Amino acid sequence: EVQLVESGGGLVKPGGSLRLSCAASGFTFSDYSMSWVRQAPGKGLEWVSFISGSGDYITYADSVKGRFTISRDNAQNSLYLQMNSLRAEDTAVYYCVRDRIRSGRYGEFLNWGQGTLVTVSS
């Protein structure tokens, strides 16, 4: 069974940093592209960042480019999101999401974690 478990969320002041982690299990992690998707309280879904299985292709939403860094450790079956220069508008639940198949279209999501809440407030 595929499991994605996020951690690392919490309360941080504007301008601060936070590192999210996603522990993956139940599949060969290195075979799958992964994304972070966020959802502000009471709002819709917003894609944040994508990383291919090998890590050789990475892309970001404009809203986080230059502030957030996605990475993965395939030996540890883990996905990360380093978030710097945080703003109030980054407050959201952050989901770790896996692509549906190994060699399919990038961004075709199947499995979602339960999410971790990041609150940016003074």
Next chain:
Amino acid sequence: DIQMTQSPSSLSASVGDRVTITCRASQDVSNWLAWYQQKPGEAPKSLIYVASRLQSGVPSRFSGSGSGTHFTLTISSLQREDFATYYCQQYNTFPLTFGGGTKVEIK
């Protein structure tokens, strides 16, 4: 960026009703379109990919259609467990973008 527009933003329906949600893309996304269901307090659940293919385990009362810029999600006979918010998403081009959501409520 490709803008995804869903309509309606909310609807009220009764158990057994046929429900249709529309999603329009600001430019051609071919059939690279997915639908997700989200219930309060839960993570989204993947329902449909490539516009019309059901994910494994999704009931057959759900169906998707369309290509290019116009897509629909249909629930043929609404069940109590289907009351939720539905999102479309294009994955033709980065940045990936979602529609604003359609909340399906009980009449």
